[in-house]
Amino acid sequence: MAAEFLSIHPLNPEPRKINRVVEVLQKGGIIIYPTDTIYGIGCDLTNKRAVEHLCVIEKIKPQKMNLSFICNDLSHISQYVKRIDTPVFKVLKKLLPGPFTFIFESNTNVPKILGINKKTVGIRIPNHPIPLEIVKLLGNPLITSSIKDDDEIKEYTTDPEEIYEDFKNKVDLIINGGQGGNIPSTIINFTDGEPIVQRQGLGVFAA
Numbered sequence: 001m002a003a004e005f006l007s008i009h010p011l012n013p014e015p016r017k018i019n020r021v022v023e024v025l026q027k028g029g030i031i032i033y034p035t036d037t038i039y040g041i042g043c044d045l046t047n048k049r050a051v052e053h054l055c056v057i058e059k060i061k062p063q064k065m066n067l068s069f070i071c072n073d074l075s076h077i078s079q080y081v082k083r084i085d086t087p088v089f090k091v092l093k094k095l096l097p098g099p100f101t102f103i104f105e106s107n108t109n110v111p112k113i114l115g116i117n118k119k120t121v122g123i124r125i126p127n128h129p130i131p132l133e134i135v136k137l138l139g140n141p142l143i144t145s146s147i148k149d150d151d152e153i154k155e156y157t158t159d160p161e162e163i164y165e166d167f168k169n170k171v172d173l174i175i176n177g178g179q180g181g182n183i184p185s186t187i188i189n190f191t192d193g194e195p196i197v198q199r200q201g202l203g204v205f206a207a
Helices: 015-026 048-057 086-095 109-114 129-138 160-167
Strands: 004-007 031-033 040-044 068-070 100-105 120-124 142-146 173-176 186-189 196-199
Touching: 004 015, 015 031, 015 040, 015 129, 015 173, 031 129, 040 048, 048 109, 048 142, 129 142, 160 173
Parallel strands: 004 173, 031 173, 068 120, 100 186
Antiparallel strands: 031 040, 040 142, 068 142, 100 120, 186 196
16 A cells, blocks of 8 residues: 655644654554655654564664664653763754754663664754654654665655655655755764764754
8 A cells, every 4th residue: 555645834743644643653654754954764763563664665684774763852862872971962952953963872772672782873853843743742762764865966855756656655654844955964973972073964063
């Protein structure tokens, strides 16, 4: 059965439609949704079967996955990260929500949830109402990856209708939240204490 295609207002997401998305996630569904950078594909972090299905779609082995968690606030992050020192917390508070992915050492909750030993975890709080409202209502982070295009020139698909054509037989629900961006998040690695910019993307970081 083809995926549901659901248009949601990008600035004022309709609660009824957010409820529908969360229903799909709670049943182990895979969704595609907009962020403040590019469109993402994800599922409920706590649903192992959904995570396995996501890995199949993305053609990655669970042990090798470097997927990020979409959280909706800083307190959410502390449930999955080993330690956030005060200076690091100040950086996060300043930059989030925003177009950044922060890499931290994971705590013991992560392997318990995923069933695999992941030493690091990527954390995102995008500056976009749709994913934030989804995660808030769901009560768990989304485990997420970016939607990539097979075209070598156009790395990321930005048109939700094009995304639908590409993924309608692979996922359960695709959100149309308007045209997406084509620049990914800036990745900042905090695993060694000092921040290291691992990938320069949309976010501007000054330590």
